[in-house]
Amino acid sequence: MLAIENVSRTFSNGETGFKNISLSIQKGEIIGILGTSGCGKSTLLRVLSGLDVGFKGSVLIDGEAVSSVHEKIGMIFQEPRLLPWLKVIENISFGLTNDLNKHEKASKYLESVGLKGFENHYPKDLSGGMAQRVAIARALVTAPEILLLDEPFSALDAFTKMQLQDLLFSIWKQYESTILLVTHDIDEALYLCDRIVILRGQPGMIYSEIVIDQPKPRARGDAYLGQLKDKIIHLLDLSTSL
Amino acid sequence: MSGKTNAVSSRLPVKTKKGFQLNQTVKTVALGSIIPVLLIIIWEYLSNIGVFPQHLLPAPTSIFYMILNMAGEGTLWSHMGITLYRLFLGFIIGVAAALILGAAVGYMKIVESLFDPLIQAFRSIPSLAWVPLFILWMGIGESSKVVLIAVGVFFPVYLNIVSGIQGVDRKLIEIGKIYNFNSFQLIRKIILPASLPSFLVGIRSGLGLGWMFVVAAELMGASKGIGYLLVYGQNIYSPDLIISSIVLFAILGKITDALLKNLESKSLHWRDTIEKKA
Structure with a gap:
């Protein structure tokens, strides 16, 4: 589905960004990308999305090389990035430029993120969690096969975060999307992902990869996941850097 | 979720807000006119008793x-x-x-x-x-x-x-x-x-x-x-x-x-x- 071969993208004389990353992702997989700040996680997503084309190496989507934004890609950012002058429903259908059924499609996804009844509200009237739900619906409306999420829930409070993680899980179940989730929340990665890729260093490189073969949905306080968490903390080398 | 949605939507009082705003406008206009009206009345009075000369003010x-x-x-x-x-x-x-x-x-x-x-x-x-x-x-x-x-x-x-x-x-x-x-x-x-x-x-x-x-x-x-x-x-x-x-x-x-x-x-x-x- 998505093949990344030896991709590098560095800034400021090779000190930031990432280098030599190779990953192969199957359809329907949820991949978590974990790493401390500054190791190029977000840059990696920007490269995969096609927003940043100044990289070396090759990114293939279904065998097709990525040189600009690919139509199979949907992206959700850390901030909702809603257009404040558009109503919720118009924000959702924003990416559907020449679609006659755009209102119906937008309504459908609005419902699937649990915001039915908020069609005509403006972004200023929404809470952070609701705005992020709208952003999720907006990304889904073009029916992308690959969803890229850049720390999508990091600005939300703990409860909203859990709700939206469950929402993301139900979306994955319903649409069988391939998901790449950049996060710095280990619990989030353990809860949702099939594989966790750990980046380390500046520029970031793949340091380790952990496969979680537990079926989903998982319990949040699972003992096995707890063990994995300890392992990841160890891998990230957080103890010495503090 | 739907329960929460209802609760939130009822918190946005669209209709009552309009009435409130209208009242507010009247109040703002009234407040803003007090001083100009007062000044005009004083001006008129002072002109009539001849403090301000007619040929200047x-x-x-x-x-x-x-x-x-x-x-x-x-x-x-x-x-x-x-x-x-x-x-x-x-x-x-x-x-x-x-x-x-x-x-x-x-x-x-x-x-x-x-x-x-x-x-x-x-x-x-x-x-x-x-x-x-x-x-x-x-x-x-x-x-x-x-x-x-x-x-x-x-x-x-x-x-x-x-x-x-x-x-x-x-x-x-x-x-x-x-x-x-x-x-x-x-x-x-x-x-x-x-x-x-x-x-x-x-x-x-x-x-x-x-x-x-x-x-x-x-x-x-x-x-x-x-x-x-x-x-x-x-x-x-x-x-x-x-x-x-x-x-x-x-x-x-x-x-x-x-x-x-x-x-x-x-x-x-x-x-x-x-x-x-x-």
Whole structure:
């Protein structure tokens, strides 16, 4: 589905960004990308999305090389990035430029993120969690096969975060999307992902990869996941850097 | 989830808010009028007992009758009409020029490097310094007046458009890029609406300057217009007429600004700003 071969993208004389990353992702997989700040996680997503084309190496989507934004890609950012002058429903259908059924499609996804009844509200009237739900619906409306999420829930409070993680899980179940989730929340990665890729260093490189073969949905306080968490903390080398 | 949704939607009191706002307007207007009304009453009283000499500062009532007289004779309307016509024409030309140049400069780096230094240099010339040149070129007819007003309106609008476009959040533009928008779509769907607030600020301050320049243009030689009434009042030694003209400027300026302000709040209702508190 998505093949990344030896991709590098560095800034400021090779000190930031990432280098030599190779990953192969199957359809329907949820991949978590974990790493401390500054190791190029977000840059990696920007490269995969096609927003940043100044990289070396090759990114293939279904065998097709990525040189600009690919139509199979949907992206959700850390901030909702809603257009404040558009109503919720118009924000959702924003990416559907020449679609006659755009209102119906937008309504459908609005419902699937649990915001039915908020069609005509403006972004200023929404809470952070609701705005992020709208952003999720907006990304889904073009029916992308690959969803890229850049720390999508990091600005939300703990409860909203859990709700939206469950929402993301139900979306994955319903649409069988391939998901790449950049996060710095280990619990989030353990809860949702099939594989966790750990980046380390500046520029970031793949340091380790952990496969979680537990079926989903998982319990949040699972003992096995707890063990994995300890392992990841160890891998990230957080103890010495503090 | 649906339970939560209902709870949240009922917290947004759309209908009651409107009634509340109407009340609020009445209250604001009433509060704002107290001091002016008080001052006018004191002024009238002091004029009547002779503290203010009639030949320097006439009573408010005599100014009011002056305006009423002119309205009755019909001269008021023609003077007002010509002033508004000049202002409107100059304003439209100034805004249109600023919109075209400002959009190009704001959006295209190359146009900015080509034109912006020149425009900034022209901006540092006080606009009234153009008066002699315009009169020399175009005479004291309508065109020199309209051009002068257009020049005055141009700069604030231009500056606000450029900074508005350049200040559009890169993060919003990326949303368009994710959907593979071309430049035209990016401009129409993201850049223009996002820079609308500063454009509207620009045309409001442009209108303010337009009023300033319409007075200047009519002072420099006109046979009609409210600015002409000012000069005429000075020549025939009639403070009533001068103050009447000033009052007319105040009223018309306030009305046109209120129109633009109304347009602004209608088209920018989506903005998440502090709503004016009581």
